[in-house]
């Protein structure tokens with residue numbers, strides 16, 4: 001975070017201590033534009049606390065301080081408490097704030113010299129937004145998300161932090177699948193200032209859809225939405241820098257928002273669906289949906305389902321057309337949909353009579369099938385599946401990754417090594433393109449043995465014997481939107497730029513190196529050639545360590561899978577073995593004779 005103004009705006013004399021019972025030191029406390037600092041008197045030991053890390057406080061009531069009359073007993077009893085202010089903040093033990101690994105809660109106490117100072121400090125602290133602005137939050141907690149840790153996260157992390165924040169909050173548990181859609185659809189916009197999802201990407205997707213399908217969606221889309229990760233994938237939370245529940249709660253409390261692009265997914269005669277994260281089709285989509293069977297495994301479920309799906313790799317026939325980024329057709333205001341749903345530009349392409357979309361749409365160059373197709377709005381497709389940092393979720397551009405690779409080992413290897421370091425494309429596994437819209441026409445692939453029929457067919461036109469012959473190429477797979485299934489039929493995806501507001505940590509959008517927050521290093525500082533070599537060496541070592549870690553993680557999953565398979569085979573073999581059958585028969589005869 002760049003400190004725009006590091007000037008001291010106010011100075012106080014006090015004693016400072018970390019925690020109320022620790023030894024305190026006489027100090028000078030300085031309030032600045034974005035941070036407070038305190039220097040132990042007579043030394044040059046200075047500590048800094050950026051306001052963006054403060055989530056709560058304990059301080060004497062201002063009204064009480066204002067009251068002029070106190071009796072002696074009252075003064076004696078309360079004099080210490082009336083001069084004590086405690087600030088609660090999140091402390092980062094790593095300098096890379098965007099992937100905070102192990103933040104922890106901390107506090108610092110300032111004992112002021114007299115009540116007047118406390119009053120001045122608190123008034124200034126409110127003005128400078130050291131303390132969070134009072135707001136009303138509704139927490140939507142899914143007790144079933146991930147491995148069922150949402151309630152625990154709420155009780156042990158979120159609520160204790162919220163209670164200290166001075167914010168008003170209510171908690172609502174989801175009681176059935178898609179309950180969050182109904183909650184967001186009906187929430188009284190006059191009564192809440194933000195909706196906070198405590199679950200995974202699925203419930204956030206439901207909240208987005210609940211808000212955007214309201215009759216008053218124009219207003220509802222401006223209601224800030226936050227996520228505190230308690231699911232298994234947590235791709236969105238990881239992408240917006242709130243992978244840690246502590247940081248996510250801090251972001252929810254402080255209330256900084258960023259604009260969020262939304263994908264609008266339309267199919268003929270079906271309700272429109274909105275997505276904030278990703279759309280996928282092919283191997284990754286099937287693996288994601290199939291992984292639901294292994295929910296009890298937590299995040300490992302994606303690895304297991306991915307390996308199984310890669311081994312049983314198949315092709316997904318269809319035609320894909322893309323629209324160049326930032327290209328928008330003018331819509332006449334008489335559009336029949338206008339007023340009931342966010343306006344889209346190319347709804348007419350959904351008609352089956354449209355064979356080829358007009359220019360500037362173009363057919364994606366590829367074979368008549370894909371094995372993976374992924375449309376991303378964010379940097380991550382899972383907590384560990386990282387594509388690239390160049391994606392901005394509010395730049396009005398969609399990133400499309402696709403692959404036609406059919407050799408399973410060619411897919412498995414990069415996923416084992418590169419899924420955490422964003423190099424899936426570098427290995428040539430996937431190609432990428434930027435677009436503003438995409439039209440998918442799934443079909444049926446022709447007979448692979450017959451090159452003349454190697455084309456996409458309309459599924460309805462393939463019947464009888466031919467359908468039987470093409471059977472293995474028939475099933476077009478599932479369409480996966482933020483982890484939810486939608487029917488595999490002609491689909492138009494358009495982007496709604498900067499359409500919603502998402503709660504993010506305050507430092508998230510600062511472009512410079514996050515290190516500047518903690519050690520004041522400036523980007524513009526010129527690096528010497530030696531420093532460049534040293535930095536590159538360091539980066540190389542980190543890269544090797546990351547790759548090794550990725551390999552270890554994934555080898556673990558594969559070994560686990562192989563062990564499970566071996567256990568099943570052994571149990572099967574034992575069950576059908578002669579001695580077992582003999583003993584079983586004997587036992588049966590003895591028991592039931």
Ligand SMILES: Nc1ncnc2c1ncn2[C@@H]1O[C@H](COP(=O)(O)OP(=O)(O)OP(=O)(O)O)[C@@H](O)[C@H]1O
Pocket residue numbers: 142143144145146147174175176177178179199200201202203204206230231232233234235482483
């Ligand atoms: N009380 C409930 N009972 C059963 N299902 C629920 C309940 N509340 C929510 N759900 C459903 O749980 C599903 C999973 O939620 P969610 O996607 O948030 O978690 P996850 O799948 O573990 O995380 P991720 O999507 O990040 O992998 C959603 O489809 C939601 O509709």
